[in-house]
Amino acid sequence: MSTQDIQQNDNPAEVYERYLSRPIADPWTRVLIDLANPQSGERVLDLACGTGSVARQVAPMVGSSGQILAVDINPAMLQVGRAQPQPAGAVITWQEGDATKLNLPDKDFDLVLCQQGFQFFPNRLASAKEARRVLREEGRAIISVWQALERHPLHEALFTAVAHHLNVSVTDVDVAFSLSNPDELYALLHNAGFDRVETTTRSLSIRMPDPEKFVHYSILGAATSVPAFASMCAPERLALVEKVEKATRLIVERFTYGDSVIFPMEANIAIAT
Template identity: 35%
Template sequence: MTMTKRITFAERYQSVLVPVIFEPWARELIRRARPQSGEHILDLACGTGVVTKEIAKQVPEPCRLSAADHSPDMLYVARSLARKAGFEVEWVEADAAVLPFADNSFDLAICQQALQFFPDKLGALRELRRVLKPGGRAVFCVQREMAVNPMLQAQAAALEAHVGAEAAAAVHAICSLPDSSELRDLFEAAGFRGIELESVSLELEHPDAAAFAAGAMGGMHTGDKLAGLPDGAIDRAVQAFLTGLGDYLEARSLRFPHVSNVVVATA
């Protein structure tokens, strides 16, 4: 009997969400961070390692790359991809508020779409400042509110209608730190200086809207909410998500704005 390999949420996240959302944001953050040859760079809450992969492709001379995430499943995928691509990274399983690095270790830290999920946001930023060298840079992006992110609006509405409030809450959590003043206050309280904060909108796209809708609903952070449903109920939820994206459909393809606050700060 042939055994079918179970696809993990981390693998689905990598195959569907990373190319559409996290690769474009990684390139945008790296453009702003301007990593230099020879720097020690931290990818904080690295997920499947998209930032480290982009830096390895863009920086012409070797730099030292470290990456930390609390999810062993995400790190497993990240390590596998790095081995295939042939670049070296120090992968570390760690809580962002308790980083296993010495003081003054890093020249640059990049963190995309994760600060809103940290249980101790201020503690994590203080810990990051500890491990950054004096004058080291931190570059973050944090999702803005649901009202300016129509893809997330459509996803939350579909989950609310077909799965329930708890499932919809997993999407609302992505937009749980939208206020620029609160973000600035967090970085100031952690001791960062020279804080620059800007609302940035990227135009994101996928050639197959139906494939994206199915993958996004089955990936982080909502896949576990659908896992116990019968196939018909999952199909209805995915179709409702796709219907909610109607204004952003172009034939079979999908194009939508994705809006975040970008923070650049100095330790």
């Protein structure tokens, strides 16, 4: 499929939900929740909720006696999240907010979950302190971040090609992989005031449909959070996609099996109490 066949007015938040959240965020949410072990009646904060994968999967676990607040700085992501079918269990409240300065009371939550958000926060320590502040005394925070870009060869090829064509450093576009050192994650939470911090690693095999759209939708989905993409207009992004598709065609084909792109992704996950 050529880029001419793809609508220029694709909404990045809708693309994120349809093409990135379902095959990537949803299975990783199950890993996060397994480590968090939410209990019936708990009050949960889904920080940097995106389109709400975590919030929707937690809702049945905390039940109708529980409460879920889904917070994100991007109103378009919240709008898409609200439009999804809502699950049984706790009602999800959607709220626009800045993770570095939450407009929330102290000690209000039993559980803070943040899936692939901390690496995007402009002040990570301030965000970690806010997560600590809003937790009750016996509360816990479970935070996941991707391991290093070089552990993800398909994305490494994608972002290297993007950086080359934009004439910028790879670090300007690979923000999603920028908090990959588990010692840095540990220190961040320890310095924020958490008493006990443990880190663990997990790996999943990801299956994404429509290999011919992988580059386009990966770049468009990144426009929800990466400034280098968000600042581009639709025609500029399409022009970039055409160049990057050519540069990455061989490696995308190497990870293509039938009608899907299948590749591993690895994350560091912190459990802080």
